[in-house]
Each structure stands twice: as structure tokens, then as C-alpha cells.
Amino acid sequence: MFSVLAAALARPALAVCPVCTVAVCAGLGLSRWLGIDDTISGVWIGGVTVSFIFWTKSWLDRKHIRFPGRPILIAVGYYIMVLGPLYWLNVIGHPLNVLWGMDKFLLGTIFGSVGFAISALSYEPFKRRHGGKAYFPFQKVIVPVAVLALLSLPFYFLTCK
Numbered sequence: 001m002f003s004v005l006a007a008a009l010a011r012p013a014l015a016v017c018p019v020c021t022v023a024v025c026a027g028l029g030l031s032r033w034l035g036i037d038d039t040i041s042g043v044w045i046g047g048v049t050v051s052f053i054f055w056t057k058s059w060l061d062r063k064h065i066r067f068p069g070r071p072i073l074i075a076v077g078y079y080i081m082v083l084g085p086l087y088w089l090n091v092i093g094h095p096l097n098v099l100w101g102m103d104k105f106l107l108g109t110i111f112g113s114v115g116f117a118i119s120a121l122s123y124e125p126f127k128r129r130h131g132g133k134a135y136f137p138f139q140k141v142i143v144p145v146a147v148l149a150l151l152s153l154p155f156y157f158l159t160c161k
Helices: 002-009 018-033 038-062 070-088 104-121 123-129 139-159
Strands: none
Touching: 038 070, 038 104, 038 139, 070 104, 104 123, 104 139, 123 139
8 A cells, every 4th residue: 555655656756866876875884884995985975975966956946946056056065065074074184095196085076976977967868869768777776876886996906905
């Protein structure tokens, strides 16, 4: 009964779906728990941040809330909320926590943000080319999460001891 009611009330996912964001958050939590390097955690933090930016933009669009500089303000706001506390807690900015001359968290966050954004934004064009259908079930979820996992691999091999 509950599943029928849930299915009847379900709305189509907009922007990045909640399942994808939960998967990214789970990956981030797991990597930190396992003591995985900050570059890899940063990749997942970047993915989560971009996911929240897309969600917020989508929510504001549905509510018809528009203001000048909205996309930039949303992005800057989220990055300050996510990276600010890490900086104030000295997780970001430690002089011995660098790779290629850049803080590992920031480096990973940049790679994760760009990778997640490109993979999430590519869904609609690919779907249009395929007659309005996804190439495979759960493509909208699997591709961004897979991109983050693939981006994590080189950092794993660069930083494992």
C-alpha cells in the first residue's frame, strides 16, 4: 500500500536526483572513514557540492525565484559553506598536505566539481540523441557517480603509500 502511494505521489527528478547525491555522500563518508587521502575525499566533496548547486538552482527555478547573479551566488555560497569550515579547522591549508603544489582537498574538489558537472550536464544531450530515452537504466545516477569513482583512481595510485 505504501509503495503504491509513494509511486503515485512521486515527481520526476529534476537537476541531479536525490539517489545520486546520496550515493556521492555515502562515497565521501566511506572514504573519510577508511582514511583515504584528501584528494579522493575532495573529489567526492566537489561532486556533492555541484549536486547541491544544481538542486538549489532547480528548486529556485520551480519557485520562479530569480535575481541577478543567481548561478554565481549559489555556487560561491555553497563552496564557502563547504570549504570554509574545512579551512577554519585547518583541514585545508596545511603546508604538508599538498600535491602538485596545491592543497589536496582543493585539488580533489576542483577535479570532482568539474567531472561531476560535465557528467551531470551531459545527460540531457545524450538522451536527446537517443530519442528522448536514457541509454541504460539509471544512467542519470550511474554516470556522475562512475565519473567520480574514475577520477578517484589516479589520485589513489598517486597518493597510496
